Amino acid sequence: QKEVEQNSGPLSVPEGAIASLNCTYSDRGSQSFFWYRQYSGKSPELIMSIYSNGDKEDGRFTAQLNKASQYVSLLIRDSQPSDSATYLCAGRRNNDMRFGAGTRLTVKP
């Protein structure tokens, strides 16, 4: 079992819809979680981080964390074609960051 698991997708949503990306983790000692966006051939770009149970909003993005269920999600509201990318979930314990394999999102105009 991988420490951080994501549905590889692809996930396809129409422009303007809400995209929901999910991630589960196995290490209960994980202290914080991160969502990165990665365009093809480029390096990961940090979207947001979350440390506490509940929701954290930043613009069109909302991260959700449920430590009891070991579940992290990212919602993208009003999805745009420019949001088409691979989204990486990562969990951190101390200085050890573990990444999922990513979910590929396609936003269709």
Added chain:
Amino acid sequence: DTGVSQNPRHKITKRGQNVTFRCDPISEHNRLYWYRQTLGQGPEFLTYFQNEAQLEKSRLLSDRFSAERPKGSFSTLEIQRTEQGDSAMYLCASSSMSSGSYEQYFGPGTRLTVT
């Protein structure tokens, strides 16, 4: 703040050759990380520096890999006697201990192709 930079951006080498990559972190970021990423996978941790001290190294990391951060600023990653399986994107990231957030910011990466 110019971001994390990496050089070279691309490297093609023949099997058995040594290669060295450089990473310049965001200024004043005292934490520096090296990752390797292959197609369809997330970044895989290789090693971590806090200032000039190498504090963690992946158990999966071959002895052919070595990294340094001599003055706590830039870092180099060397791969000796390269193998075709070393072909990957090598990513460097940095973070600030003072921020307390552990948010890591990645450089553009060095894509290595071993022929």
